Amino acid sequence: MSGKKEQVDKRLYAEVIVPVKFRYTLTYGIPPELAGKVETGSIVSVTLIAKKYAAIVLSISDVPAFSGGQIKDLDYVYDYVPVSRNYIAFLRSLSDYYMCLPGQVFKFALPVADNVAKKSRKSQTGADRTERTGEALPELSQAQAAALEKIMSVISGGGNVLLKGVTGSGKTEIYMHAAKEAMSRGRNVLYLLPEIAISRQIEQRLKKIFPQELIIYHSKQTSARKRDIYRRLTSYNISSNISSADMVYKPYILLGTRSAVLLPHSNLGLIIVDEEHDYSYKQTDPAPRYNGRDAALMLGAIEKVPVLLGSATPSLETQYNIHAGKIAQVELNCRFYGGGEAPIRIVDMRKEKSTGSVTGPFSNILINAIRDRLAKGEQTLVFRSRRAYATMLECPECGYIPVCPDCAVPLSYHKFNNTLSCHYCGYRQHLDGNLCPKCSKAEYNMLGEGTERIEEQLKEIFPEAVIERFDTDVTSSVTREKEILQRFSEGKIDILVGTQMISKGFDFSGLTLAAVIKAESITSVIDFRADEKALQLLRQLRGRVARRGNRGEMIIQTARKDHPVFRMLCAPEIEEEEELMRDREELDYPPFVRIIRLIFKSKSRKSLDSHAVKVCNLLDRCGCHDYLGPVPPVIDKIENDHIVHILIKLRRDRQAAILKRNIFGALSKLETPGTTTEIDVDPVNI
Numbered sequence: 150m151s152g153k154k155e156q157v158d159k160r161l162y163a164e165v166i167v168p169v170k171f172r173y174t175l176t177y178g179i180p181p182e183l184a185g186k187v188e189t190g191s192i193v194s195v196t197l198i199a200k201k202y203a204a205i206v207l208s209i210s211d212v213p214a215f216s217g218g219q220i221k222d223l224d225y226v227y228d229y230v231p232v233s234r235n236y237i238a239f240l241r242s243l244s245d246y247y248m249c250l251p252g253q254v255f256k257f258a259l260p261v262a263d264n265v266a267k268k269s270r271k272s273q274t275g276a277d278r279t280e281r282t283g284e285a286l287p288e289l290s291q292a293q294a295a296a297l298e299k300i301m302s303v304i305s306g307g308g309n310v311l312l313k314g315v316t317g318s319g320k321t322e323i324y325m326h327a328a329k330e331a332m333s334r335g336r337n338v339l340y341l342l343p344e345i346a347i348s349r350q351i352e353q354r355l356k357k358i359f360p361q362e363l364i365i366y367h368s369k370q371t372s373a374r375k376r377d378i379y380r381r382l383t384s385y386n387i388s389s390n391i392s393s394a395d396m397v398y399k400p401y402i403l404l405g406t407r408s409a410v411l412l413p414h415s416n417l418g419l420i421i422v423d424e425e426h427d428y429s430y431k432q433t434d435p436a437p438r439y440n441g442r443d444a445a446l447m448l449g450a451i452e453k454v455p456v457l458l459g460s461a462t463p464s465l466e467t468q469y470n471i472h473a474g475k476i477a478q479v480e481l482n483c484r485f486y487g488g489g490e491a492p493i494r495i496v497d498m499r500k501e502k503s504t505g506s507v508t509g510p511f512s513n514i515l516i517n518a519i520r521d522r523l524a525k526g527e528q529t530l531v532f533r534s535r536r537a538y539a540t541m542l543e544c545p546e547c548g549y550i551p552v553c554p555d556c557a558v559p560l561s562y563h564k565f566n567n568t569l570s571c572h573y574c575g576y577r578q579h580l581d582g583n584l585c586p587k588c589s590k591a592e593y594n595m596l597g598e599g600t601e602r603i604e605e606q607l608k609e610i611f612p613e614a615v616i617e618r619f620d621t622d623v624t625s626s627v628t629r630e631k632e633i634l635q636r637f638s639e640g641k642i643d644i645l646v647g648t649q650m651i652s653k654g655f656d657f658s659g660l661t662l663a664a665v666i667k668a669e670s671i672t673s674v675i676d677f678r679a680d681e682k683a684l685q686l687l688r689q690l691r692g693r694v695a696r697r698g699n700r701g702e703m704i705i706q707t708a709r710k711d712h713p714v715f716r717m718l719c720a721p722e723i724e725e726e727e728e729l730m731r732d733r734e735e736l737d738y739p740p741f742v743r744i745i746r747l748i749f750k751s752k753s754r755k756s757l758d759s760h761a762v763k764v765c766n767l768l769d770r771c772g773c774h775d776y777l778g779p780v781p782p783v784i785d786k787i788e789n790d791h792i793v794h795i796l797i798k799l800r801r802d803r804q805a806a807i808l809k810r811n812i813f814g815a816l817s818k819l820e821t822p823g824t825t826t827e828i829d830v831d832p833v834n835i
Contacts, residue, residue: 162213163187163223165204167197168256172817174207176215178222187223190231192259194224203227203259207237230383232413239451240411243444245806248745248813248828249436257437258411277399281360286329287322292483297323299479301330304419304455309446311425311467312459314481315490316692317656320459321351323481324421325358327457328402332362336418337385338402341409341441343427345369346630347653348404350638351423359402366405366412369627378403378412385416407432407441410448417454420445424653426464426685428833438829461692462685465729469740491663491694491701493719497710509606510598510666515704516610518662523614523643527661527701531607531646532690533600534670536620537561537570540597544585557786563622564601574788603666604646611644619647652689661701663690668707672714675783676835677738681729683714737798739831743805745797745812746832749779750790751824757791760821764795767819771811773797782835796835 161179177195179187187193191206201224213220240258244251289297296312300323303310314320328338340355342348345367355363366378381401400418403409407430422430422442430441442458449456458467458476470476496512506513522529541559543550551560553571560569560578568577583592598606604618617623617633624630636642640659645651665671671683687705694701705715717725734741747764751757761779768776778795785792797812799805809830816826 160211161187162210162220163191163193163206164208164210164214165193165195165206166251166255167195167202167204168259169197169202169252170250171252172250174214174251175204176213176220178213178220179209180222183223183226186226188231190233190237192227192229192231194227196221196224205232205237205255205259229380232383233415235451236413236415239448242447242451243411243437243439245810246447247437247439247830248809249438253436254411257408257435258413283360283362284357286326286358289322289326290319292481293319293323296479296481297326300327300457303477303479304457307453307455308477309449309456309475310458310477310479311463311471312457312479312481313463314459314461315484316461316689317484318461318481319484320423320481321354324423324457324459325355327419328421329358331418332359332400332402334418335400335416337400337414337416338419338421339409339414339417339445340402340404340421341423341430341445342404342406343424343429343441344650344653345406346624346634346650347424347655348406349631350634350655352404355402355404362399362401364401364403366403366409368406368408382415383413385414407439407444410441410444414448414452417448417452420449420454420456421459422456423459425458425467426460426462427653428682431831431833433829433834434827436827438827438832440831440833443831462688464685465681465726465733466740468726468730491691491703493691493703493705495710495715495719496704496706498706498708499710508610510603510706511606511610512706515664515706518702518704519607519611519644519664522662523611525661526640526659528637528640528642528657528659529644529662529664530651530657530660530690530693531603531644531664531666532648532651533598533603533646533666534648535561535597535599536601536622536648537572537599538564538601538605539595540599542569542593543596544588544591545594546591547585547588549585549587555787555789556784558784561599562595564605565622573784598666600646600648607644607646614643615641616644616646617642619645619651621648621650624650649686652686652693655693657693660693663694663701663703665690665703665705665707668705668715669709669712672707672709672712677733677736678833680714680717680732684717684725684729687714687718741801743799743801743830744832744835745799745809746829746835747778747795747797747816748827748829749793749795749824750827751821752789752791753823754791756821756823757793760819760824760826761793761795763819763821764816764826767815768795768797768812771808771815773799773808773812775799794835 163177163179164174165177167175187206189206189208193204193206194201195204240254241251244254300310300312312320331338342351352365364378422445425442432438446456471478496514501507501512508516519529539562541550542562551569553560553576555576556571556573558571558573560571563570567580569580570577585591585593600618600620604616607616619633637645638657671686691703694703717728749757749760775798776795779793781793799808
């Protein structure tokens with residue numbers, strides 16, 4: 150009897166986080182055969198409701214945190230090196246800040262969470278391979294060297310810094326030098342970019358300098374590859390205190406999109422966030438709805454690692470933090486290859502149409518400019534914010550417009566596969582003829598040219614030119630995406646038509662003309678960030694032009710020439726920033742306050758309205774009185790769900806965290822059958 154009691158007394162318990170939408174941590178027993186193999190940070194397999202999950206051990210104790218019934222044992226321990234306490238603290242901080250459940254964050258961070266049927270095998274990903282010597286770092290110009298010296302001064306003191314460099318100024322070369330310095334000290338580097346497409350172009354440049362140290366991480370990689378990378382990174386948890394000469398793994402530079410910040414980094418020496426203004430850093434669905442840039446700053450604070458931000462068009466949030474003294478700023482105002490900003494021509498399309506100076510969606514001014522580029526062997530970029538052939542169809546006889554059966558939006562027409570498609574829920578239907586199915590009296594009018602139709606019209610006007618399209622319809626194939634970018638970079642494509650994807654940080658030496666079609670579509674969005682987003686987009690497009698000192702220009706076609714965005718675009722940049730900041734402060738919007746968007750969805754409008762009223766009462770009880778709504782968004786029905794929003798404004802003070810915690814706790818207990826609540830902290834779209 151005493152022997153059995155002694156055995157019971159020595160039993161240990163693990164408190165774990167399971168990657169499911171569950172509010173609490175769970176307690177599991179550690180079986181004798183796993184004694185000594187489980188520690189804080191271990192990745193273990195547990196069974197929950199007859200299903201196996203990977204989980205992270207938060208703590209171990211001889212007293213179970215749960216005492217309400219039988220406690221199950223852990224199944225087994227994965228052969229991953231345990232994650233660090235800082236990593237657990239980082240994921241918990243994300244959970245608190247973005248008002249989501251810990252399990253939702255851990256699920257997104259764990260590459261083994263979706264496939265635990267088999268135990269992972271040991272990988273040799275991190276082992277030393279055949280030595281390959283990288284090329285020398287690119288030589289910096291005098292301006293670049295001066296900027297780097299200032300950056301290193303801030304970084305060496307543990308501070309965060311923004312490199313505000315005009316497009317084509319050579320920010321990437323500065324990142325390389327800063328990364329090399331960190332790696333020379335045996336420290337790792339995290340390098341974030343907003344889009345996979347951009348990362349591929351930067352990848353080729355980094356491979357030449359860091360052929361063995363470079364790791365690529367993004368969402369399109371296989372699960373097996375992600376697990377191998379995860380294993381390599383966790384290996385630093387046991388080697389971070391070893392001198393660089395004795396380390397099993399050499400320091401790495403990991404290039405990735407926003408999800409790369411959630412990997413179990415340790416021994417970091419520098420975090421780089423390029424194009425920090427880009428809204429692709431924000432995850433909108435599912436939870437956690439985090440911003441990769443802000444998460445990187447959070448990680449840097451926890452790991453005590455400096456963060457180097459970079460942009461030609463810094464976000465207002467970052468500018469606010471610079472004025473507040475939280476981030477230093479270093480400017481780089483000259484292009485590496487010389488030359489200034491491309492001049493801008495704004496074409497009034499109402500005037501051009503009234504004089505018959507148009508062909509389709511193109512002004513004669515633009516057509517002649519493109520023709521001039523073709524004659525010189527130069528390249529043109531044509532931007533349109535909408536993909537598809539036509540953004541909607543309409544019967545001229547009865548006015549019928551095909552709409553999505555599940556969303557309150559017109560269907561877009563895609564000619565390449567003859568389908569009507571919803572860009573919100575993905576619904577598709579084949580188009581049987583062009584005759585209106587409602588009145589059978591007329592053929593549809595195709596309204597709103599998308600990128601597919603613009604590509605077709607350009608081919609009709611310039612049959613001798615090589616024209617390609619770059620949007621998600623085309624780049625769903627990784628191979629096709631790489632091929633188009635490579636051919637355009639090599640000058641084998643004359644005109645590239647695309648959506649926002651082409652405005653990102655690409656570097657094309659032969660590009661001398663950027664054109665924007667229907668620019669009013671990016672300035673008429675109902676959103677307090679609309680002007681800022683439009684200006685950033687237009688400045689980024691302008692920055693793609695004449696990056697090698699060639700003469701170039703930007704042509705913007707719009708039916709709203711007098712819009713403030715175009716005036717600000719042509720004004721000195723400092724005036725533009727000050728005007729945007731004044732508007733935000735007067736309207737009491739970010740960055741002067743923080744915003745939380747509550748999104749309610751239900752198949753029943755009655756249930757939705759009832760739930761929204763309950764939430765308003767809840768907010769009042771929590772002491773939160775500064776909110777707007779409930780109101781329906783512009784698109785108030787998606788996938789058969791009716792939608793309403795509430796926007797909460799919070800002061801930028803210490804009470805905000807307490808209020809957020811109270812609101813989240815109260816919302817978690819509020820239930821209305823058939824109604825869901827989503828929480829979006831610091832939304833980029835409203």
